[in-house]
Amino acid sequence: MDLTLTASQLLRWRLAIFAIFLSSGLSVATWAARVPEIKDAVSVDRAELGLMLLAGGIASIVGLSLSSVVLARFGARRGMMGAIAVFASGLAVIGIGADTLHSAPVVVVGLMLWGFGNGAVDVMMNVEGAAIENTTGKTLLPLFHAFFSFGTVLGAGIGILAIAWGMPPITHLAATAVLIVAIGVVSVLNVPRREAAMDPEAGEERGTWRERLALAMSAWREPRTYALGVVMLGMAFAEGGANDWLALGVVEGHGESAALGAAGLAVFSVSMTLVRMFGGPLVDRFGRVAVLRVLSVLAAAGLLLFIYAPNVPLVFAGAALWGAGVSLGFPLGMSAAADDPARAAARVSAAATIGYVAFLAGPPLLGLISEHIGLLNTLLILVVLIVASGLASPAARPLKGSGVGAGGVRAH
Template sequence: MSDLRVSRAPAAGFIVVGLYWGSFAGLVPDLKAAIGASDGTFGLTMFFAALGALAAMWLAPRVDTKLGARALQGCAIALGCAFLLPGLASGPIAFTGAILLASAGSGSLDVIMNTRVSALEAASKRSLMNLNHALFSFAYAGAAVSAGFFREAGFGPLTVFAFVLVLNILLLSAMYQDAAVLEDDVTVGPSRMRRPLIWLGGIIILIAFMSEQATEAWSALHLERGLGGSAAQGALGPAILGLTMGVGRLSGQFISAHVRETYVLQVAGVIAALGLMIAASAPSLSVAYVGFATLGLGVSVMAPMAYSAVGKRVNNQQRAVIITRISVIGYMGFFIGPPLMGSLSEAFGLSISFYTIGVILLLVSVLLAPQLRKQ
């Protein structure tokens, strides 16, 4: 509980982001049907929407400086208002604009809360990143399940997002944080950056986010369309992913105190790849659930371990800028994932899409984590 008190403000931000994206994942079949999009078109809308997140990430340090102690609150309320728009969209173009704005709010909040957790880790000498990412996962799982029940009860996406906005508002007071925690993190020029470290950490996060996105956005479709599940059974796919990611990240909170992050990353890549391949080849809903659970346990620690590994290898003066840069590289996963999944699904089926992501995950174990260890 002391770790949670230390990181209370960014922790509330992680919960809010988890609530929105968990709800979105559980609502994908309804959102996709509402705009009349094919798999490829839906993937393309998400591709363009990710532009909003990347643009906002580059601007996030300025937003943080401008809003100061209110930065987390400001980004959270902007995110909440923007997420009402996808529920109102009636076509692919309107949906793309709506989710672009929602992604922009999410991207700003993501950079600011990860930067603040990293700064708190340095100031308190505690491991906090896995705990905060675990809170995101548990919020995501709860929201995905709730979205499934809302769908079963006949409520539409707008109602669900409006309900999450109420929860968002209730958490705003916890997000107030004195920005003095970041005073030591001054901007430094690119020439002083360790570029290999940035790219290795960023690409690991990219692969982790791409894998999460693949399952978050497409698991419900795989379960409902491919295996004949109901709306509630389909929502269990992203919900199980979120729940097991939360468990994995809480475990990572303790593992990181005894095992080097790069070794954990190698093992996690293999576990995550295995999980996706089980889900892709599943003959039944229960086996697919096992696959998504295995994926969640493996992929859960990849992004927070990469953030921690990079954070330990830089000084306070570099941290804010480097966290921003590896976050921007990492969020390219949201660019790559949706169109990759959509195009492969249309051409070969969802199962082949999942197999492909599984092979990419193995690159973390074989190539990227060992190279990161040398930095």
């Protein structure tokens, strides 16, 4: 089934995937904004809370790993809607567990539902975003990932208002869950059916379950998958490390105030989001590999400046370079994994699993190491991983027949 879309259909498809990225980010910030109240409601300490959050992280990795199996069984449209419903229901369960039952195990169940659904939809929405890239011939995944960031900002803002108005977590989380499901229904209705996404029109031959499952798992036997995994691992490790340790590095490493620590993290986040918003045309002009190499140099230089800067302005400059440098590693890795539409789901799932394991497991590991060698010295590990990511960047070179990421396009 070959796609021939009108301009209106293509626009609706793009807007639908933008909305799904945004709703995923919205879900993250919604429960994160209420974590202090949830912690108090279920009477756990910080260590126990950390284990609860770890359960959600592990469920995310399981969702990522099984997303290609979900696609093989249900197709992208039903798979995305199901995953959205699962992570939205997870939000509601978190609220019930905290507010109504005051039960840490119920909150953990909610976190696991949220994590599994969000992990699964992450792969599927990236596969759809890459398909839009191939249809338009333009690099768009960085912009899609910027909409995820917009969703987190929106969720944080709504969270601030909900807390200021005295809205209990169950009301806030349940209302957001309903909103996310509504966004999902409208969005999925505007996603075209595609053979490559295993959801052709009713009555068309889809192949046997065994054939579709074999295709879904095939990426783990390809060396390019692991090379792209290195690209994404280094950048995801550095991004996750910043989220967890940058502010503390400003405070404990450089002896500055907590307010300046928060400001440093804001500089990193704004820099990363801006490059994601406007990075697509750079990739179309210069190519994935060249952009990834330059950004790995920027990220490594920014980290070294952050670690060794003698004053606050240079610390902030380092944070800005760090954020800009890591901004496109993950989306461009996803884009490269999806170069061949027929194998996009399997390859994106495999490469994303490698990257997300680093994103989720890396920062706690840095914390353990920092107890022995100091936080700023520990961040040097990120420099090494970023260099490895840059060296592996040739793996992101577009496959033969792909119309995205090779460079040479002068206008976006």
